[in-house]
Amino acid sequence: MVKRFYVDQYADRIIAGDRIVLSRAITLVESTLPSDQELAQQVINRLLPHTGKSIRIGITGAPGVGKSTFIEAFGNYLITRQKKVAVLAVDPSSQRTGGSILGDKTRMETLATNPAAYIRPSPAGKSLGGVAQKTREAILLCEAAGFDTILVETVGVGQSETAVHGMVDFFLLLLLAGAGDELQGIKKGIMELGDALVITKADGANYLQAKKAKSEVEQALQLFSKPESGWFPQVTICSALENKGINVIWNQIDAYFKLTHHSGFFQKKRKDQNLFWLHETIRQALLDNFFAAPAIKSILPELEQQVLDGSISPTLAAQKLLNLT
Ligand code: GDP
Numbered sequence: 001m002v003k004r005f006y007v008d009q010y011a012d013r014i015i016a017g018d019r020i021v022l023s024r025a026i027t028l029v030e031s032t033l034p035s036d037q038e039l040a041q042q043v044i045n046r047l048l049p050h051t052g053k054s055i056r057i058g059i060t061g062a063p064g065v066g067k068s069t070f071i072e073a074f075g076n077y078l079i080t081r082q083k084k085v086a087v088l089a090v091d092p093s094s095q096r097t098g099g100s101i102l103g104d105k106t107r108m109e110t111l112a113t114n115p116a117a118y119i120r121p122s123p124a125g126k127s128l129g130g131v132a133q134k135t136r137e138a139i140l141l142c143e144a145a146g147f148d149t150i151l152v153e154t155v156g157v158g159q160s161e162t163a164v165h166g167m168v169d170f171f172l173l174l175l176l177a178g179a180g181d182e183l184q185g186i187k188k189g190i191m192e193l194g195d196a197l198v199i200t201k202a203d204g205a206n207y208l209q210a211k212k213a214k215s216e217v218e219q220a221l222q223l224f225s226k227p228e229s230g231w232f233p234q235v236t237i238c239s240a241l242e243n244k245g246i247n248v249i250w251n252q253i254d255a256y257f258k259l260t261h262h263s264g265f266f267q268k269k270r271k272d273q274n275l276f277w278l279h280e281t282i283r284q285a286l287l288d289n290f291f292a293a294p295a296i297k298s299i300l301p302e303l304e305q306q307v308l309d310g311s312i313s314p315t316l317a318a319q320k321l322l323n324l325t
Contacts, residue, residue, distance in 0.1 A: 004028075004039065011046040014145045019118060022145045029137045030123040044137055047144040052270070054086075054143045055257060058164040060154040060190070061174030066200040066240055067153055068108055070174060073240040075111040077250065078149050084116050086147035088138050090164050091122035091155035092131045118147060122155055129284040132163040136277060139167065165193045166273055169266060170253055173197045177206065177213030192224055194233050196252050202237035202245065210237040229265050231256050295324045 005013075005021070010028075013021035028040040061067050075085045087108070111117045120138060125131040139150050152168055154160040165171050173194035191197070197217050202210035217235045226232060234252045238245030260266035290296060303321060306312040 004036075007039065007042045007046055010039075010043045011144075014043075014047060014141060015050055017146045019145070022118070022141055023120070025141050026120060026138045029141070030134050040137070044140055047140065050144040051140040052143060054139075054148045054150050055170065055253075056139060056150045056152065056168040057253065058152045058154070058161075058168035058171045059174065060161045060164060060171070061200070062176070065174045065176045067155075067174060069240040070198075070200060070238070071151055071153060072108040072111045073243055073246055074249070075108070075117055075151065076114065077243075077246045079114055079116045081250070083149045084118075084147045085111070085149045085151065086118040086120070086139075086142035086145075087111070087151045087153065088120050088135050088142070089122035089153045089155050090128075090131055090135050090160045092125065092128040092160055092163075118142060118145075127284070128159050128163055129280060132160075132167065133277075133281060133284070135164075136167045161190050161193060166276060169260075169269065170195045170256055172249070172253075174200050175213065175217065176200055177202070177209040191220065195227075195229070195231060195256055196249060197221070197233060197235045198245075198249060199235070199237045201239060201241070203239035203242050207237075213237075229256075229260055229269075230263055231259055290325060293325055296321055299324070 005024075010021060010025050014025060025040070025043055028036045028043065031037065031040070059067060059071060071087055075087060078085050108119060112119050120142075123131055123134040123138075125134065135152060139152070142150055150168075152164050154164045171193050173191065173196070175197055177199050199210045199213045199217070214235050214237050221233055221235065224233075236245055236248050236252070238249060240246070257266065260269070291300075300321065303312065303317040307314050307317050
């Protein structure tokens with residue numbers, strides 16, 4: 001049993017930048033115990049005035065595209081610019097408790113040991129909604145602890161990109177050149193989420209291919225309409241291994257923040273995201289309560305079978321269940 005503190009003890013120590021207490025508070029957020037959840041919410045509420053002052057950057061890309069290597073190079077670069085960097089992840093598929101989490105930490109070795117950086121693996125969880133909520137709350141705690149640049153990595157493929165997009169200010173999409181069709185595996189919908197698209201591993205024999213992929217992606221982007229942010233997504237090439245192109249990416253991100261702060265889009269997006277998460281949290285809680293109700297649990301398998309048999313329509317079955325609550 002991990003030791004628990006009082007709300008003020010968590011809050012004061014986190015504000016003072018105590019990383020051990022920060023980690024413990026994130027553990028509280030991730031806990032499924034109702035008493036821990038209650039405490040976690042009190043701590044977050046108490047810390048709210050100290051949150052929101054960071055920039056939140058989402059980083060996504062197919063497995064093997066070079067996310068960890070990029071985050072390590074990018075994180076170290078940010079630290080040379082006096083930033084304090086927290087790295088969080090969303091991986092709904094992970095029932096993982098060690099595995100690639102430790103793998104990530106070892107891969108981001110220099111970043112993990114840098115006192116200006118904090119790396120926290122993806123919380124475990126069955127539903128994307130649950131995992132995303134924990135990561136959002138971890139963002140707030142990291143901000144209160146003084147981290148001014150939060151990198152949120154998607155490890156899972158598929159839905160998690162949208163969830164991460166909904167919790168960050170800027171979305172970076174990593175793409176790999178030369179893997180057959182350059183854009184293979186990247187759905188148009190995900191491309192549209194990117195504020196910057198980066199062709200990774202632009203070094204050695206890959207360099208020319210990366211440059212070619214860059215113009216192809218640029219062409220593909222021309223088909224998209226201008227985003228609401230007023231910022232047109234930029235495409236760059238980079239080599240995280242050789243530390244090339246990292247500064248260009250940062251300059252773009254910096255330009256995006258200047259533009260959107262000035263236009264008010266940044267503030268509006270944060271507000272919209274908060275409203276969205278309010279609704280999403282309610283939706284999630286209602287669903288969880290519904291499926292956890294004994295009356296539903298006892299009759300659901302039978303109705304499922306009837307739907308499978310075709311003896312009842314899905315709509316009528318759903319109505320019967322909904323009438324029970
Ligand atoms: P992830 O699965 O997206 O996190 O990808 P990783 O960061 O683990 O990288 C996958 C593989 O690509 C590893 O073997 C890396 O060494 C390699 N890699 C990553 N970045 C670069 C790069 O900039 N250049 C080259 N040549 N290889 C890279």
